[in-house]
Amino acid sequence: MCVYSGTYDTDRCTLHDIVICSDWSLEFSQCFAILWGVIMNEQKTYSIAIVGAGPAGLYAVSACGMLGLPLLSSLSSTSQSLSSSPPSLPSPSSSLPQGGILLLDACSCVGGQCTALYPHKPLYGIPGIVNITAQELIDSLYSQAQAYSPTVLLDTFVEDIVPCQTPDNITLHQQINDNKTITPHVNTASQNNSEASVAQNNNPQNVQQERLFNILTAQGNYFAHNVIIATGGGRFQPNKPTIENLDEFESAHIHYCVKDPQRFAGKKVVITGGGDAAVDWAMELLPIAASVSIVHRRSSFRAKNEANLKEYENAGKITIYRDRCVKELTGTDGILRSVKVASTNEKVPADDIDIDADDLLVFFGLSVSSCSNWGLETKRGKIVVNPSTCETSIPGIFAIGDAISRESNVYMVVPGFADALAVAHMIKSNNKFSDR
Secondary structure (H helix, E strand, O other): EEEOOOOOOHHHHHHOOOOOOOOOOOOOOHHHHHHHHHHHHHHHEEEEEEOOOOHHHHHHHHHHHHOOOOOOOOOHHHHOOOOOOOOOOHHHHOOOOOOOOEEEOOOOOOOOOOHHHOOOOOOOOOOOOOEEEEHHHHHHHHHHHOOOOOEOOOOOOOEEEEEEOOOOOOOEEEEEOOEEEOOOEEHHHHHOHHHHHHHHHOOOHHHHEEEEEEEEOOEEEEEEEEEEEEOOOOOEEEOOOOOOHHHHHHHHHHEEEOOOOOHOOOOOEEEEEOOOOHHHHHHHHOOOEEEEEEEEOOOOOOOOHHHHHHHHHHOOOOOOEEEEEEEEEEEEEOOEEEEEEEEOOOOOOOOOEEEEEEEEOOOOEEEEEEEOOOOOEEEEEOOOOOOOOOOOOOOOOOOOOOHHOOOOOOHHHHHHHHHHHHHHEEEEEEOOOOOO
């Protein structure tokens, strides 16, 4: 039994623990709320959690699935047996995960760099496939992964991964966020067979079977027995324009990448930006869109295809608003109707112009933030792993693909697939699922 003094964080508690608070005047309802929070947290326990839904992360789902690893853990089974609950409270079993693999990504769609940077770029380095675009590869990998029923959580940024080792008599929750550890006090009543307990707890296989990681996100906490990090080059976020009412139209009419060009068929498209992405997509959408306009804050473009763009402009096929920026969006009920652009040239003042628009494409580039290392050993921003197992400096946490440090310094899609297979076999060889 573990006794914790002071404030107890229920998000880091498991059913292995018996919580005794220092405030013995705590009302029964508060105690019940704490225990119920523990039960509700337990139902979020997975066999494997994969952080990152790029090519490597998607294939990791399939690699683990092919080896029969996506089994619900014993803790999830425990919480399912606790489904007898008061009528006023929800049943824990009502929201049990659909599968034993959890896939998380901070972006709003799967695909990683392939989707964010070059969805229509042909990939020539995939063995046996002569011609496939990045988006087609992602679609195929995602379809393959779906066969193993993973729980997919998008727009979910992992803030921290807290290792929790739980042998029979001691539960240690390492609080990385505030750089301090809760020290458990072992009840003397449980020490009658201390020598046998210590011998059992020192068995690495027993510790591995009880290994648990608390994955902290803004949407909630999730528990997993193994974690695979497939975050690639980092977290990609589009640079957004400073428009006051941007949020009003962002969900349906503001786009930071083109996933499906046919989405803009027959639409009045306004593109803002002056780089290759803005110019290339303007010419790409020209045959299918009703109209294409470009708004750029400077008089010249930095895109390589600027000469071709001028030809389309001279032919009256594309309208270009130079020395302008998007000032305001106009519409009703979240439906975009027009874009107001203002002059950026202080020397030559000009009136605002309203441009009819159904969709606004913003190409201001992407900012890349390196993912938190969560206490892992890193080298030049990459995670250091055992080359033969892809295990990190924390046992039970693995890293694959572009997230890991390679001596060759060669980062391609295919090595991530090999990493995923190696990790899946490593997890299976540890016999973590033999008695679940």
